[in-house]
Amino acid sequence: MKKITLALALSTTIALLATGCVFTPSGVPEDTTETTIAVATPSETEAVEEANVVEEADETEAVEEAEADSDLTLAQQNAIGQAESYLSFTAFSREGLIEQLEYEGYSNADATFAVDAINVDWNEQAALQAEQYLELMSFSRQGLIDQLLYEGFTQEQAEYGASAVGY
Secondary structure, three states: OHHHHHHHHHHHHHHHHHOOEEEOOOOOEEEOOOOOOOOOOHHHHHHHHHHHHHHHHHHHHHHHHHHHHHHOOHHHHHHHHHHHHHHHHOOOOHHHHHHHHHHOOOOHHHHHHHHHHOOOOHHHHHHHHHHHHHHHOOOOHHHHHHHHHHOOOOHHHHHHHHHHOOO
């Protein structure tokens, strides 16, 4: 009987240890796992509330834009959406974005309309593109400017992009 009791006690001890319990001197198991409760500070609460207000304003603006877009053709609406989608994950020049939309099957007129309908800082796009290029390979200042020109940026935009990354 002692072997069975000892084996049972040993297996119980192992099970309790595996679950994070330890024995205190009194012999009562104690849970050693910690519970953390996050309490938002007033400034964090205000920040969340402000973010919710901004999100609601963005949704309202999107609905208003959708209503205003009712004058647009379906191709124009979709080209705008596609252009915004592309710009959300990579940088483009104006010319490069129009060419990409044309590659996707949009007419030159719809692609040009879409690119002109969205608000884009082309200098910032040149800076982002320059940064992306430098993450992949090394360029001299002139080599980077030439690459940005090849991508369809203007001379001024290409120079801005090179300057923005430290050249």
